[in-house]
Amino acid sequence: MAVTDSGQVAKRPSRLFKNMAAKIATVPMVLIALVVFVGCTLWTIYHSFTRSRLLPAPEKWVGLDNYERLWSENRWLISIENLAIYGVCMLVVSLTVGFILAALLDRKIRFENTIRTIILYPFALSFVVTGLTWQWILNPQLGLQNVVREMGWTNFTFDPLNNPEIVIYGILIAGIWQGSGFVMVLLLAGMRGIDEDIWKASRVEGIPAWKTYIFIVIPMMRPVFVTAIVIIAAAIIKVYDLVVAQTSGGPGIASEVPAKYVIEKMFGAQNLGLGFAASTMMLVSVLVVLIPWAYLEFGGKKDG
Amino acid sequence: MAEVTAADLTGPKGAKPRRAFSPTNIMIYGTLLVVCLYYLLPLYVMIVTSLKGMPEIRLGNIFSPPVEVTFEPWVKAWSEACTGINCDGLSRGFWNSVAILIPSVFVSIAVASVSGYALVNWKFKGSEVFFTILIFGAFIPYQVMIYPIVIILRETGQSISYVTGTDFRLMGSIWGLVIVHTIFGMPILTLLFRNYFSSLPEELFKAARVDGARFWGIFFKIMLPMSLPIFVVAMILQVTGIWNDFLFGVIYTKPETYPMTVQLNNIVNSVQGVKEYNVNMAATLLTGLVPLVIYFISGPLFVRGIAAGAVKG
Amino acid sequence: MTHSVEIKNLDLSFGAVDVLKNLNLSIGEGEFLVLLGSSGCGKSTLLNCIAGLLEATDGQIFIKGKNVTWAEPSERGIGMVFQSYALYPQMTVEGNLSFGLKNARMPKNEIASRVANAAEVLQIEPLLKRKPSALSGGQRQRVAIGRALVRDVDVFLFDEPLSNLDAKLRADLRVELKQLHARLGNTMIYVTHDQVEAMTLADRIAIMKDGLIQQLDSPSEIYSRPRNKYVADFIGSPSMNFFEGVLESGTFRAGDLSFAMDGYVYERDGFSGAASFGIRPEHIATGDAVAASAVQMDVPIKVVEPLGADTLALTDVAGTSFWVRMEGAANVKAGDSLRIGFDPARGSLFDAGDELRI
Numbered sequence: 001m002a003v004t005d006s007g008q009v010a011k012r013p014s015r016l017f018k019n020m021a022a023k024i025a026t027v028p029m030v031l032i033a034l035v036v037f038v039g040c041t042l043w044t045i046y047h048s049f050t051r052s053r054l055l056p057a058p059e060k061w062v063g064l065d066n067y068e069r070l071w072s073e074n075r076w077l078i079s080i081e082n083l084a085i086y087g088v089c090m091l092v093v094s095l096t097v098g099f100i101l102a103a104l105l106d107r108k109i110r111f112e113n114t115i116r117t118i119i120l121y122p123f124a125l126s127f128v129v130t131g132l133t134w135q136w137i138l139n140p141q142l143g144l145q146n147v148v149r150e151m152g153w154t155n156f157t158f159d160p161l162n163n164p165e166i167v168i169y170g171i172l173i174a175g176i177w178q179g180s181g182f183v184m185v186l187l188l189a190g191m192r193g194i195d196e197d198i199w200k201a202s203r204v205e206g207i208p209a210w211k212t213y214i215f216i217v218i219p220m221m222r223p224v225f226v227t228a229i230v231i232i233a234a235a236i237i238k239v240y241d242l243v244v245a246q247t248s249g250g251p252g253i254a255s256e257v258p259a260k261y262v263i264e265k266m267f268g269a270q271n272l273g274l275g276f277a278a279s280t281m282m283l284v285s286v287l288v289v290l291i292p293w294a295y296l297e298f299g300g301k302k303d304g
Numbered sequence: 305m306a307e308v309t310a311a312d313l314t315g316p317k318g319a320k321p322r323r324a325f326s327p328t329n330i331m332i333y334g335t336l337l338v339v340c341l342y343y344l345l346p347l348y349v350m351i352v353t354s355l356k357g358m359p360e361i362r363l364g365n366i367f368s369p370p371v372e373v374t375f376e377p378w379v380k381a382w383s384e385a386c387t388g389i390n391c392d393g394l395s396r397g398f399w400n401s402v403a404i405l406i407p408s409v410f411v412s413i414a415v416a417s418v419s420g421y422a423l424v425n426w427k428f429k430g431s432e433v434f435f436t437i438l439i440f441g442a443f444i445p446y447q448v449m450i451y452p453i454v455i456i457l458r459e460t461g462q463s464i465s466y467v468t469g470t471d472f473r474l475m476g477s478i479w480g481l482v483i484v485h486t487i488f489g490m491p492i493l494t495l496l497f498r499n500y501f502s503s504l505p506e507e508l509f510k511a512a513r514v515d516g517a518r519f520w521g522i523f524f525k526i527m528l529p530m531s532l533p534i535f536v537v538a539m540i541l542q543v544t545g546i547w548n549d550f551l552f553g554v555i556y557t558k559p560e561t562y563p564m565t566v567q568l569n570n571i572v573n574s575v576q577g578v579k580e581y582n583v584n585m586a587a588t589l590l591t592g593l594v595p596l597v598i599y600f601i602s603g604p605l606f607v608r609g610i611a612a613g614a615v616k617g
Numbered sequence: 618m619t620h621s622v623e624i625k626n627l628d629l630s631f632g633a634v635d636v637l638k639n640l641n642l643s644i645g646e647g648e649f650l651v652l653l654g655s656s657g658c659g660k661s662t663l664l665n666c667i668a669g670l671l672e673a674t675d676g677q678i679f680i681k682g683k684n685v686t687w688a689e690p691s692e693r694g695i696g697m698v699f700q701s702y703a704l705y706p707q708m709t710v711e712g713n714l715s716f717g718l719k720n721a722r723m724p725k726n727e728i729a730s731r732v733a734n735a736a737e738v739l740q741i742e743p744l745l746k747r748k749p750s751a752l753s754g755g756q757r758q759r760v761a762i763g764r765a766l767v768r769d770v771d772v773f774l775f776d777e778p779l780s781n782l783d784a785k786l787r788a789d790l791r792v793e794l795k796q797l798h799a800r801l802g803n804t805m806i807y808v809t810h811d812q813v814e815a816m817t818l819a820d821r822i823a824i825m826k827d828g829l830i831q832q833l834d835s836p837s838e839i840y841s842r843p844r845n846k847y848v849a850d851f852i853g854s855p856s857m858n859f860f861e862g863v864l865e866s867g868t869f870r871a872g873d874l875s876f877a878m879d880g881y882v883y884e885r886d887g888f889s890g891a892a893s894f895g896i897r898p899e900h901i902a903t904g905d906a907v908a909a910s911a912v913q914m915d916v917p918i919k920v921v922e923p924l925g926a927d928t929l930a931l932t933d934v935a936g937t938s939f940w941v942r943m944e945g946a947a948n949v950k951a952g953d954s955l956r957i958g959f960d961p962a963r964g965s966l967f968d969a970g971d972e973l974r975i
Contacts, residue, residue, distance in 0.1 A: 036449055040448070041448050041449060119339065125596070133349070136350075136585060241550040245573070258447075266451055282447055283444060290440070505701050510665075510699065511697065
């Protein structure tokens, strides 16, 4: 036997240059992950502790000053309040509506595709389009209120876009119109993923459909619900275009939201420090949602 | 006729008769009908409003069909409506959007598909870490990253100008926006491609390696031909997403290159002049037309695209 | 004997998990070696290491005397056939066969002649213009083999190539593979979990468990003289019947059961202590043959499984389940009492401690 250790192909490929093409190809991904998602985020957080009225300017560490000013500003407080109302209502309504619609579509009905197409189409539209459309429908002089009044109820009042008290609900209607179809599609996919035998078993045991949904299907769909909640929550915090198009934040500042506040501080008022502080607060609120979810999703098991 | 005893004829026999109008069915279809009307109503209102003249709008109600159909609002919306800066109508925004859309869709899909492929088949130390960062990045509010990106684009643009001796700008130009769309499209698209490529049999990749194909060879000759559906899904996702974008358009371009959505908002919410609701609705419909056409043509693929983000990786 | 493939001190670990542990294996020129084991034993991992699809943590791999430990899969002089066939779906059969040769920048006429040659050997000439989706399972498998064949390499690697086929086709292709090996004379390394495939195809079988080779021997040796209890239990269906007891001065005792190990060929002399005795169901005599057996007894039948050619009976011997294989025509039913006998020399003894053959 004449096997020599020297070996003719014994050029040890350097670890660094191994699969060089693969490494070069992932440079954009690595740059985006590190420079933008990590780098830019840290940059903004850092600068939220400095006094930067207009960059580039000498940065001065001011600690929590920006945050103190932020939380004492009425406009920010209204933004937060609006976001909270919009967020809670959006989550509850879109999940409820989405689930009921999914359950109805799941009943092996006719025209399922047509109905799904109709319910989902608003999701394909831009928030700007949605906002402007509902701005018109909710127009106090010529819109829905006017139609109902012409029908005889002359005292009927529904003018959310003119009424600072309820303007956020006007935006909510548009938001739900646009987003609930998506929630339905998500939940329907989850429902279809449930073992058909569950339904057979519940039929054999004579359990009514609604009970099966509530006590068996919903618990089984927990992961889908969690995913849906995370996605909706992330979308809620980002809500911006809808408000800009539908109300421009009005009447007055009654329908301001944090995302809009940030953009205006940064690019309108040139009050960067405040903008950075506000955007950092947005990030914090996302993390409040995201970290428990990530913990539930990836915490226990280590999958590679 | 043969003799049949009465006992044979009574009792259940054959298929169980179904009642088309059972209470359950009435409830289900009734609910769905009302729901569909609610979802269709705004579209209907948009269309009828855009086909009416202004006098009719002021007198009538928003749900009544036009007495006299006019296409003038559409013409005006397309070519004459004013934003407060110019009066070219939406057409300028439309062409800007097209100019932004084509390179953005192409670049973002190219980068993300290669990244997804590398993540599945050419794992290297730490590759999963970058992927996790990307996925988390999908949830970071844009507002957190928007300003530093302005600086990066400005500085990079200036450096390029300096090196090449030209007046090249990334900030405020279409190319800056292409980069931004590529960045923010990365998480969802990479997830989409990663999931798809990992669903392909690993043995194909091994066979190709035994056959001597390398990184690009396997990507172009083996993976791409098998992945047309997912590229279509990614295209639908990106075309609608980029077309509908408003925020990045406002921040990273300047008025001459504003995309259609920004142009639309500026027309409708312009404070100058009398509000022409019919023109506004025609403009809104025009802007919504591109994603709607894509949506109605692509159907199930669109659903697959939006559900892709929800499927666990 | 020259070695076609040689593996020296191979280690492979994924993070903290050691999949292969200091593995040594030499495969001769033209040998048909089967790596056999249950899933997770490391057999496919070993094959992927030889192919270069997995990188070894430590150790060396030689193919034809050349150290290929760091070489690319395509540079190793191997062809590989996969369980799922792994045919490129968008290419025709011809495209599948020629893809590797094109990557190697081989002249066109050479490619054509090799493809034609492989197609002839495997009798797939009429299929050359078809896409894989238009082929049956057996045809796909043939094309997959053809893809290895055109490479004109010394070593063929098979990763459970017949597992996706139905039972009849699997038997047919098994025979064809054996004929192909006889004709080509290449070295073949074949991974499977199917012991019938292993027994019928192999010159030598390597039985693996937990990343270690348990026994490397000819099929008949593995069947009749398993080196440890794991191998004894793994090979054969139904598997070997075991008694746990004590071996003392040539006599095995388990409860009431006691017999002398006359004629047994010992691996270790003078063993005394706790041991297991194993005997295969097909080495149990029934009917008239019992009279000639050294050990005889009456046992109750619990379950009968008629298989046609054979009949299996599950019985109870000294409180342990005990399988007996009888001829197909045996007329027995559950509840009967059955007279059986066996010759202890045909059985196997294992140390109860290290489970190695005594």
